[in-house]
Amino acid sequence: MKKIYNILFISFYIFSISLYSQDNQACYDCHDDPDISMEKRGKTISLTVRKFELKRSVHQNLKCVDCHTGFNPDEIPHKPKITPVNCTSCHQEYIKNHIFHPQFKQTKTFDKPGVDCKACHGMHNIVSPKNPNSKLHFTNSINFCGNCHQEYKEQHIKSEHFVQLQKHEPNAPTCIYCHRQPITARKEPDKVKLKQNQEKICLNCHLVTNHTKYSKSLINYEESVHGRAILKGNIFAAGCIDCHGVHDLQKANSPNSSVSREKIPDVCGKCHVTIAQEYKASIHGQSLKKGNKDAPGCTYCHGEHSIQQPIRIDKQLITKNQMNFDNLVTTKMLQCVECHADEEMMKKYNILTIDKAHDWLPNLATHYKTVRCVDCHSVYEPPHLSHNILTLEQTIRRCEECHSKNSVLMTMLYKHEKEKSREKLGFINGTVLSDAYVVGTTRNIYLDVLSLTLFGFIVFGILLHGAIRWYFRKSAPKDTEKIKEITEE
Secondary structure: OHHHHHHHHHHHHHHHHHHHHHHHHHHHHHHOOOOOEEEEOOEEEEOOOOHHHHHHOOOOOOOHHHHOOOOOOOOOOOOOOOOOOOHHHOOOOHHHHOOOOHHHHOOOOOOOOOOOHHHHHOOOOOOOOOOOOOOOOOOOHHHHHOOOOHHHHHHHOOOHHHHHHHOOOOOOOOHHHHHOOOOOOOOOOOHHHHHHHHHHHHHHHHHHOOOOOOHHHOOOHHHOHHHHHHHOOOOOOOOHHHHHOOOOOOOOOOOOOOOOOOOHHHHHHOOOHHHHHHHHHOHHHHHHHOOOOOOOOHHHHHOOOOOOOOOOOOHHHHHHOOOOHHHHHHHOOHHHHHHHOOHHHHHHOOOOOHHHHOOOOOOHHHHHHHOOHHHHHEOOOOOOOOOOEOOOOOOOOOHHHHHOOOOHHHHHHHHHHHHHHHHHHOHHHHHHOOOOOOOOOOOOHHHHHHHHHHHHHHHHHHHHHHHHHHHHHHOHHHHHHHHHHHHHO
16 A cells, blocks of 8 residues: 555656646756847846746745746747836735835835845745855845945944854844844834834844843943933934944044044034033043043043943042042042042143142041032032133132131031030030120130129119019008098098
């Protein structure tokens, strides 16, 4: 019985092959000729079809007439009006699979740029995009897509993503890898959703899946100020591509990178215009512009993605300068100390370190506790914050602004003195009397004796006067009775 099944199977296979060969052979009889061609719109078009091309393609089991419907090989021309092959008759999910070409949604004519199936996939030599040898494989998509998108191809081949692809990094993004997602306005008209999609595709590599060595370089962006704003629907909040670029992404240490140390103020300045102007006018901004790589930029103080581990500074260095670490973290002046306490760095630029530059200032610990670096070294008065850090020559010792008669600091000092007075002189004098000059509460013994004597006489006089009034008031009822008797008589 098994032998009979084998014979039937072999017979059916031979019959299928012969039928397939017979059906397609009629077409090959003419179209295998390398010189066969036709004139169309003033151009000579080759009509040659090699047998091996179709046999190697994904359509090797199809017949010619399966795609070229209505053709009669015995008649020339085969069809009165040659209509283009309709690939969508089989590939019905073409829109879903070609989201990077949204033109498919607007047209049903598949012979135009962007929607021409054969222009991308080929005709008789179609290879599956999953095949690494296919020109449409995602690793080869840069060159292929670049045939039409030449400008973006030139940008991408200069990017770090392309460098990693050349190093055979399997997860390096290519054109198809990114653009199969709705990350352009033509695919996602909702601007909020578009922004979130763009963020998500970057985080998918650099945070979520954690499958590249650059994954840890991105701290949780969605917990940052910008990330939270985007999740809330703010389309103006900075996303990944707003800072890092789109097709020409570079490492931060590359001079061509949009997020290089020198260019960060320009990137942040696209949104934070006023602050960027202040920074560029500051000594830090001017130094950075002149090529000083030690000058702090936006990300040095604020962090790259809003979350940054506290700067590590030697505890001895903090205590040496009579500072408190927690207070420096609260006032965000820790970054100032990190650089300006570095003797080697300051010596390079002929600048005094913090301890030497402030050795004239009394009560250092008190000053560092209540006064920030920017309060004296910027153009704004406390408690406002300015990014325009002044030069040494422009920084004036504006002690009188805090220590003047009517300043806020003097008010605070007055309260401080009252607290000390209360501790020294007691609650009555220090708190109730507010350290005022009141008779009997001074520290002058003669004034105390005189004031107490006078106070004693006054009290005695008041008591005497009260006693006399009381005495005569008590005898008043007897007189009243006598007057009543006389009246009755």
